[in-house]
Amino acid sequence: MINNQVRSDIDRLWLDFATGGISNSLIIIEQISFLIFARLLDMEESQHERNALYAGESPHYFFRVDQQTLRWTNWSRMSDGEAMLKFVRDEVFPHLRILGGKKFTFGEYMKNVSLQISKASLLVLVIEEVEKLPLGNSDTQGDLYEYLLSKLTTAGIHGQFRTPRHIIKLMVGLVDPKPFEIIGDPACGTAGFLVAIMEYLRQSYSIPEFAEIFEGGSKSHVGNQLEDNHAHIQHGMFHGFDFDATMLRLAAMNLMLHGVKNPDLHYMDTLSKVFPEKFPAIADGEKGGLDVILSNPPFKCTLAEDVHPSLLKIVQTRKSELLFIVLVLRMLKSGGRSAIIVPDGVLFGSSKAHLAVREYLLDHNQLEGVISLPSGVFRSFAGLPTAILVFTKGGRSQDVFFYDAQADGLSHEEKCLENADNDLSDVLIQYRHWRNGESDFSDRTAKAFKVSAADIRAHNFELSINRYREIRHQEVKFEEPKVILARMQMLEVEIQRDMAELEAMLR
Structure with missing residues (x-):
């Protein structure tokens, strides 16, 4: 700190x-x-x-x-x-x-x-x-x-924008990375996710009494239980790709200053035909792959003809937000897990491509969670409503965790000032309760609830939280019109009396 x-x-x-x-x-x-x-x-x-x-x-x-x-x-x-x-x-x-x-x-x-x-x-x-x-x-x-990177308000030349740190920390907590795993981001930008994973590991694998406490109560965790994984962390754990050389330079510096001097970072369009040819052990889960992927890929980009055919077999589209979901699933090992940010259109879009991606997620993999992010989280950069998708490669979805996060602890009207309303810590608590089977989450009027995969299939694979959330209406009783009218007449009499008194004082 x-x-x-x-x-x-x-x-x-x-x-x-x-x-x-x-x-x-x-x-x-x-x-x-x-x-x-x-x-x-x-x-x-x-x-x-x-x-x-x-x-x-x-x-x-x-x-x-x-x-x-x-x-x-x-x-x-x-x-x-x-x-x-x-x-x-x-x-x-x-x-x-x-x-x-x-x-x-x-x-x-x-x-x-x-x-x-x-x-x-x-x-x-x-x-x-x-x-x-x-x-x-x-x-x-x-x-x-x-702190330097927090001043980066300019989007990259390919439409990337910085992911707020508190959203990154939530996503890292959702996937719970381990120090022996292989981790990557196919659109890493300034490596915010990779850095946050390193910080998470330091905190999770530190002896509490060795933590240094700073002014204000913040702690520095040295990760003294990570020694057996030191070589892996320095040379084999972190993999990042981006097609903006400036972002890669910032990513390398960011990781170096967070204690990772030799991450595997490459200038590469991970949606292209060249990617699996140059990096087969990373790009294809069947030949190697990654254990964990966290990413906030570029939204609303329409790509040229260079998309790899293996992605187009799953979904016929040029929309980057759909192709990146398929890419992540291809890059993961069987049983690998991911949390990625998507625009809301991915959740309810009615095109064949949107339906194909959601069906692929639900029927050929395990969709774990859909977290609707508060309005305005990315307002400074893109102005798009967004959500986090959490999923595991392989298997078939059963129940899906939904959470309607309405506040992230920041005011987005002016200067992103902190405020008391914050659902993000509760998102992680409730998600872990759901994963551990500690509640049935059947109440769809709550912020957190579950929806069966069968129900989602019946609704055209739609993943919008408003499709499934129930609103409890409370009956409101009003006074009789005659009673209200009588009260208004009494008020009018009082007003006239007060006006007469004021007039008398001015004579």
């Missing part, structure tokens, strides 16, 4: 860019990410130098003897701003581009990047602010970058 001072430093850093002539939020975060990476490389080099004293190894890892001037600690202290700007642009950034993925996956996404800061005065200010950031504290690194 970052404190108010760190937030203030980041806000000032952001303001520096805006007043310096750079207002695009994607460019700002990219440039900050590059500079953070440059500083982290220097910090890692210093750590390697200290370790090499005891191991008898070469003290240089990222920077050779003749490259020491390229280290953050050297060039960031230049007194001449113009000289610093030229050196960073012409020497430091080219060095970052050729480092590749040495130790950090983020390095792979430095290819073809450039310094977008053209004013020496701006670079000096930005360097001073980045120097203040507590990058040496692993407990705050991730939260620091999450």
Whole structure:
């Protein structure tokens, strides 16, 4: 958890860019990410130098003897701003581009990047602010970058938008990932889901007494029971794909600052014909696949002709929101589970493609839950009503859990301020009760209830919660009209009397 001072430093850093002539939020975060990476490389080099004293190894890892001037600690202290700007642009950034993925996956996404800061005065200010950031504290690194990403209000070039963190945390809780599983997101964006899974594992596999308590009561969990899975977490657990290189750079940095230095991230359109050819062990559950997939894929995109035929066998459509459901099911292992966000149209659309996807979910897999999200959750980005689908690959659906979440604890009218109304924690509680058979959930007037698969089939596979929720009408008794009229006449008499008294006072 970052404190108010760190937030203030980041806000000032952001303001520096805006007043310096750079207002695009994607460019700002990219440039900050590059500079953070440059500083982290220097910090890692210093750590390697200290370790090499005891191991008898070469003290240089990222920077050779003749490259020491390229280290953050050297060039960031230049007194001449113009000289610093030229050196960073012409020497430091080219060095970052050729480092590749040495130790950090983020390095792979430095290819073809450039310094977008053209004013020496701006670079000096930005360097001073980045120097203040507590990058040496692993407990705050991730939260620091999450706060930076919260300023990302610009949608990606392919229509992606950032998923609110509290919605991500709910979805992670719904699928309950394990530290030995293989996890992915076919449209990962800034890797919000993958990061949240890492945080969930740290919290779930920590000894409580080792948690660090910060000001305000928040806790930092070190995940000290994850040691046996450390290699898997660093190199085999996390897989992300996106067709926006900028998003992948932000994803790699986000994961690195949350303690995952080598996630498997790739520039790829996962709906294309090329995807299963390049990544057969990930793209096809029959050849490998994933245990868990969490995703918020792009909505309302009509795709070109490059869709893989295996997806079109299930559903003849070019709508991305339908194809991604089929893609996720193809990528999952048998018994693998997923939670994904879909626009409401997926739940009740009447086209052949909509019906085919819902039938496939219900009759050839296990649809576990349909959670209707509060109105306005994505208002800042897309303005679409949405829902979460929770399902398991294989089998056949029996009963389906429905929840009508009407409030998420935030006010969406102004600045997303917190308020007391919040159904999201109850969603997770009720879902776990339902999974554990702790209640029959037969009352369809409640927020949480179940619907049999047979009932859903009888209603053309519709998954809209309003189709099945029952509204209990209460009889309202009104007074007789004569009684109401008599009361109105009495009020009129009183009004006339008061008017007469006022008139007398004005004489």
